[in-house]
Structure formats: C-alpha cells, structure tokens
Amino acid sequence: MTIEEAFYIGYVTKTKGLKGELQVFFEYEDPELLDMDIVFAEINGKMVPFFVSSYKLHTNNTGNFYFDDVDHIEKAQLLVRKKIYLPLSKKPERDEDDFFYTDLVGFVAMDRLLGELGEISEVHEYPQQFVAAVSHKGKEIMFPLNDDFIVEIDEDHKILNVDLPDGLLDVYLND
Template sequence: MTLEQSFYIGYISKTRGLKGELQLFFEFEDYQDLDFDTLFVEVNKKLVPYFVDQIKYHTNSTAYLNLEDVDHIDQAQPLVRKKVYLSNDKMPERDPDDFRMKDLVGFLVVDEKHGELGEITEVQDLPQQFVATVDYNGKELMFPLNDDLILGIDPEEEIIEVDLPDGLVDLYQE
C-alpha cells in the first residue's frame, strides 16, 4: 500500500489503559461512514497494515480502538502521533448535492469592489466559523465564510462572489 493508494483519516493521539487500546483523532469529516477492518499506520514513511478488533466512536471526532496483535501498552506506545490511512476503495461516496465549505478550496474569489482576489488555498473550520485563505499577491488573505459576506457560489465555474468589509483587502495590499 502506498500513499497514492490511500487517503488520510487522522492520527493516533494517545494510548488508553495497559491493554494496548488507542485513541484515534479523526481529521476526516465523515469518519462515522468509514469501514474499519484494516487501517494503515505511517511508520518510517511506509504504511503498515493493522487489523481492527474493535472500535468505539465518540462525538468529539475521536474513537477508541483495539488492533490485532497490539495487546499491551508497550506495543501501543510507538504508534502514538502516527498518521492513519485507509485504502482508496474504502472512501465513502458523497451525494453530489452535498456541498460543504471545505469544497471551496480551489474556487476563485471575486470581490464586489476589488474584483478577482485569487484562489482559495485552504478552508479552516474554527469553533465559531469557517475561514477561507486566499493567495492574494503572494500574501495570505483570510476572511470568514458567512452569509453576510457571501453573495453567491457557482459550483460549475468554481467561483465564489463576496462583499468583503471595507479595508480588509487594503490590509494585504501594502
């Protein structure tokens, strides 16, 4: 299994107890839809397969899991802070009408006053709101993604029209 044949779902954040139980922190949005029989842990830039014995989901984007042949804390400890992957054929299908803020990465941002600003390079999910990052003249321009600022989204053309607050774009022009 290579990185190209897999997709990243999260990382092992800590051990729990003495019997090798691990806590998995998900950075994959639809983690409840994932099929866990085999997962791959990145060790020394290689993906090592592990068979999942048991998994218990929690609401805070975490799960506790037991892996086959990992039944003691001494076997579990080296896996902490390692990235976890699943094979591409385990990627859950999404409804084409299920549009999310993170899907805006790559969209061209057009401001009502300033015109084209650039492409969205990242969308962060912060506790209060989503924040978009745009590569604007070699600088990172950041703005919140909320209904007050978004005028329209064209998924076919991959364009988002916004009306950013006065002075925000000017901060990045110096």
C-alpha cells in the same frame, strides 16, 4: 500504498490504559459510514497498515481502537499524533448534491472589497475549522471557511465570494 491512494480520516490523540488501546479523533464527517477493518498510519512518510481488532465510536468524533500487534502501551505510544487514513477504494459514495469545503479547491476566491484573491490551491482541515489557501500577489494567504465569511458559492462558475474581515490579509501581505 501511497498517500495519494488514501484519504485522511483523523489522527491518534492518546493512549488509553496499558493494553494498547488508542483514541482516534475523526476529522472525517461521518466515521460511522467507514469500513475500518484495516487502517493506515502515516509514519516517517510511509503508509503503515494496522489491522483493527475492535473499535467503538463515540458521539464526540472520537473512537477507541485496538489494533492487532499493538498490545502494550509502549507500542501504542508510538502511534500518538499519527494521521490515520483509509484506501480510496473504501471511501463512501457521495450524493451528487453533497458539497464539502474541500470541493472548493480550484475555485477562484473573490473578496467583496479586494476583488479577485486567486485560485484556492488547498483546503486544510483542522479540528475546529476548514482553512483555504490561495496564492495572492506571489504570497500564500489563508483564511477560514465559515458562514461568517462566505457570501456565496457559485458552483457553475467555480467562484467563492467572501467578505473577509479588515486587516486579515495584511498579516500575509505586509513585509
């Protein structure tokens, strides 16, 4: 399987105990909807499968996992900070009314003062927020996607209207 055939759900944060237990932090919004009998870790650019022998989800977007063949802390330690994926075939169906920040890829970002910034090429998911990447005047600029900066999302015309703080883009545009 390749990374294009999978979707990102989170990453391994740490080991727990001596018997290979791992803690996973979920960046996927509803981990309880996922079928996690097998997960894939990105290791050296390859998708490596791990069969899940048991897991327990917690309310703080984490879960404790045991994988088959990972039965010691030394084996588990190799997976810390690895990204975890599931095959696209296991991605839960979405209601057509659902809209996520990642759906903004391809939208044109328009700032209240600066006008058109450019097309959103990527939306990065970080533990605390989503960040949009836009090519503006030949440079990649990034800005947080949150209720403080988003004025309106026009889904029909694929336009994201934002009101970015003064000086935010200067960090990227000044040489």
